[in-house]
Amino acid sequence: MQRGVISMFRGLGVYVVAAGVLLVGLVSSQQLRAGDQPRVKELIKNTCASCHRFEGKPDSRFKLKAPDLMWAGSKYQRTWLIGWLIGKEAPLYAKGYRWDLSQEPAKHMTVSEAEANGIADYFEKHYKDRRVKVGAFDVSKVTAMEVEFGRGAYKAHACIGCHVIEENGTIVGGPQSASLVEAGRRYNMDWLYRFGQNPQDFTPHSGEFLADATDPQLRAVIGFLAVQGVKDFKYYEPWTSKEFKTASVDRGKLLYKEYCSQCHGATGHGDGPAASGLKPRPAVHANMAFDKLPMEYLYNVVNHGGRAVGKSTSMPYWGLTIGQRGVADVIAYLKATFKGGAEAAGAPSGVCPQPRNTQQAPSEFLAKANPLPASAEHVQAGRKLYMETAKPLACMNCHGTRGDGAGPLGGGLIPPPRNFTCGATMKDIPDGQLFWTIKNGSPGTGMMAFADMRDQEVWQLILYIRSLAQ
Numbered sequence: 001m002q003r004g005v006i007s008m009f010r011g012l013g014v015y016v017v018a019a020g021v022l023l024v025g026l027v028s029s030q031q032l033r034a035g036d037q038p039r040v041k042e043l044i045k046n047t048c049a050s051c052h053r054f055e056g057k058p059d060s061r062f063k064l065k066a067p068d069l070m071w072a073g074s075k076y077q078r079t080w081l082i083g084w085l086i087g088k089e090a091p092l093y094a095k096g097y098r099w100d101l102s103q104e105p106a107k108h109m110t111v112s113e114a115e116a117n118g119i120a121d122y123f124e125k126h127y128k129d130r131r132v133k134v135g136a137f138d139v140s141k142v143t144a145m146e147v148e149f150g151r152g153a154y155k156a157h158a159c160i161g162c163h164v165i166e167e168n169g170t171i172v173g174g175p176q177s178a179s180l181v182e183a184g185r186r187y188n189m190d191w192l193y194r195f196g197q198n199p200q201d202f203t204p205h206s207g208e209f210l211a212d213a214t215d216p217q218l219r220a221v222i223g224f225l226a227v228q229g230v231k232d233f234k235y236y237e238p239w240t241s242k243e244f245k246t247a248s249v250d251r252g253k254l255l256y257k258e259y260c261s262q263c264h265g266a267t268g269h270g271d272g273p274a275a276s277g278l279k280p281r282p283a284v285h286a287n288m289a290f291d292k293l294p295m296e297y298l299y300n301v302v303n304h305g306g307r308a309v310g311k312s313t314s315m316p317y318w319g320l321t322i323g324q325r326g327v328a329d330v331i332a333y334l335k336a337t338f339k340g341g342a343e344a345a346g347a348p349s350g351v352c353p354q355p356r357n358t359q360q361a362p363s364e365f366l367a368k369a370n371p372l373p374a375s376a377e378h379v380q381a382g383r384k385l386y387m388e389t390a391k392p393l394a395c396m397n398c399h400g401t402r403g404d405g406a407g408p409l410g411g412g413l414i415p416p417p418r419n420f421t422c423g424a425t426m427k428d429i430p431d432g433q434l435f436w437t438i439k440n441g442s443p444g445t446g447m448m449a450f451a452d453m454r455d456q457e458v459w460q461l462i463l464y465i466r467s468l469a470q
C-alpha cells in the first residue's frame with residue numbers, strides 16, 4: 001500500500017505530504033473503532049484532508065489533488081463507500097485523477113473496516129449537502145422503458161465520450177472522467193439528480209451536457225445510471241399500480257372518444273377523420289385482441305407512444321396528456337371492447353402467395369447471407385425470441401404462433417404481417433432483406449424496428465422463420 005501511495009504523490013508532484021503516509025500506518029495500527037468519532041475526525045483531518053478538500057467552493061479538477069468531499073455525506077451509498085475505503089472497489093479514474101500530471105492510476109490508500117465505518121458515520125453527520133433534497137429521485141419507480149430512454153440520452157448527450165460504462169460485458173466509452181460502471185452501487189441517487197440539475201454547483205468544467213435536457217430526460221439518465229453495476233435490478237411496473245387496479249372502462253370510453261377516435265375511428269376501425277394522410281395507417285383496433293397482449297407493451301405504446309416501441313411517431317405518447325389514470329382507463333376500455341376475431345380490414349394474412357410491397361433493403365444488406373448454420377440449437381434460439389423474448393414485442397403477437405400472420409395484433413394492421421408459412425412468397429426474399437426489415441422495420445407499415453437486437457439473434461430468427469415455410 002505504502003508504495004502505491006508514495007508513487008501517487010510522486011505523480012502529483014507532492015512529496016511533502018509523504019509524512020501523512022507514516023501517520024496512516026500509525027493510526028491503523030492502533031485499531032480504531034467505528035464509534036470513536038474524535039479519532040475518526042483526527043484521521044480525516046490529518047490524512048484524508050492532505051489530498052481531499054472538505055470545505056470551500058467548487059473548483060477545477062486541475063487545481064485539486066483529489067475529488068472534493070464536502071458533500072460526501074450525501075454523495076455515496078454506504079456499502080460502496082466502505083468498500084472503496086477498504087480497497088475492495090474498482091478504480092474510478094483509468095488515467096489517474098490528474099491525468100495532466102501522471103498517466104498512471106494510483107492505488108488509493110486503505111483503512112480498516114472499522115475505520116471505514118467510522119468515516120462513513122462521520123461523513124453522514126458532518127458532510128450532508130443541504131442542496132440535495134432527500135427523496136427527490138425515487139429509485140423504486142424506475143421502469144425498464146425509462147432506462148432504455150436513459151441509455152439513448154446517455155449516448156445522445158455525449159456522456160459516453162468521457163465516462164465509461166459496461167455494455168454486454170465490455171467496457172465502452174472514454175476514460176476521461178469518473179467511471180460510471182458501478183454508478184448504481186456508488187451514488188446516492190438524490191445527490192446524482194441534484195448534480196445533474198447543475199453539475200457546475202459541484203465541479204466546474206464537468207460539462208453542462210445535461211443543461212438542455214428536460215426533467216424527464218434527466219430522470220431517465222439517472223434511471224439508466226441507477227442500474228449500472230446492479231445485478232437483478234427490480235424495475236417498477238406501472239401496470240401494477242393502483243390506477244390500474246381501479247381502472248374504469250366507462251371513463252376509458254370517454255377518453256377513447258376524445259383522444260383516440262380521430263385517428264382510430266369511433267368504432268375502432270382505423271377510419272377517423274385524421275387517419276387519411278397517415279402512413280402507416282392507424283391500427284384497426286376492432287380487429288385486435290387486446291386481452292392477449294403483454295401489458296408491458298400495451299402500456300408502453302399508449303403511455304410512451306409509437307416511437308418508444310420502434311413504431312411510427314404518428315402514434316402519440318399519451319402519458320403527459322391523460323395521466324396514469326387515463327392510460328389505465330383507456331387500456332381497460334381497449335381490453336373490454338376489442339377482442340379481435342373479425343376478418344382483417346386489408347388483405348387477410350393467411351393468403352398465399354401474399355401480395356408484397358415492402359421497400360427494398362439497401363444493397364449492402366441485400367448482399368448479406370446468414371452466417372449461421374441451420375442447427376437445431378440456432379433454430380430453437382430463434383423460436384424463443386419469436387414466441388417470447390424479442391423486445392419491444394415478441395413476433396408472434398403479430399405474425400402468429402404458426403407464422404401465418406394471425407397474432408393478436410395481426411388482424412388490425414394494414415398491410416398485414418408477412419405470412420411466413422407461405423413458401424411461394426418467402427422463397428423470393430433474400431436473407432439480407434429479412435435482416436434489414438427486422439433491424440429497421442418496414443417503413444410505412446406496422447412492422448416495427450428491432451434496432452437493439454444483436455446480429456446473431458436476428459440471424460437465429462431468420463433461421464426460425466425460414467423453418468416455417470411450407
Ligand code: HEC
Binds near residue numbers: 005067072075084096
Ligand atoms: C494521497 C492522496 C489521497 C489521500 C491521502 C486520500 N485520498 Fe481519497 N482519493 C484520492 C484520489 C486521487 C481520488 C480519486 C480516485 C482515484 O484516483 O483513486 C480519491 C477518491 C476518494 C473517494 C471517491 C471520491 C469520488 O467521489 O470520486 C473517496 C470517498 C475518498 N477518496 C475518501 C478518502 C478518505 C476518507 C481518505 C482518508 C482516509 C482519503 N480519501 C485519503 C486521493 C487521496
Ligand code: HEC
Binds near residue numbers: 177195209
Ligand atoms: C467532455 C467530457 C465530459 C462529458 C461529455 C460528460 N462529462 Fe461528466 N464529468 C466530466 C468531468 C471532467 C467531471 C468532473 C469529475 C472529474 O473531475 O472527473 C464529470 C463529472 C461527472 C459526474 C460526477 C462524477 C463524480 O463521481 O464526482 C457525473 C455523475 C457525470 N459527470 C455524469 C455525466 C453525464 C450523465 C453526462 C452526459 C449527460 C456527462 N457526465 C458528460 C466530463 C464529462
Ligand code: HEC
Binds near residue numbers: 255256447
Ligand atoms: C394522430 C393519430 C393517432 C391518435 C390520436 C391515436 N393513435 Fe394510436 N396509432 C396511430 C397510428 C398511426 C398507429 C400505427 C403505428 C404503427 O403501426 O407504427 C397507432 C397504433 C396504435 C396501437 C397499436 C400498436 C401496435 O402495436 O400496432 C394502439 C394500441 C393505439 N394506437 C392506441 C391508441 C390510443 C389508446 C389512443 C388514444 C389515447 C390513440 N392510439 C390515439 C395513430 C394515432
Ligand code: HEC
Binds near residue numbers: 356357385397399429
Ligand atoms: C406490431 C406487429 C409486428 C411485430 C411485433 C412484428 N412484425 Fe414483422 N411484420 C409486421 C407487418 C405488418 C409486416 C408487413 C410489412 C410489409 O408489408 O412491408 C411485417 C413484415 C415482416 C417481415 C417481412 C420482410 C419483407 O421484406 O418482406 C419480416 C421478416 C418480419 N416482419 C419479421 C419479424 C420478426 C422477426 C419479428 C419479431 C422479432 C416481427 N416481425 C415482429 C408486423 C409485425
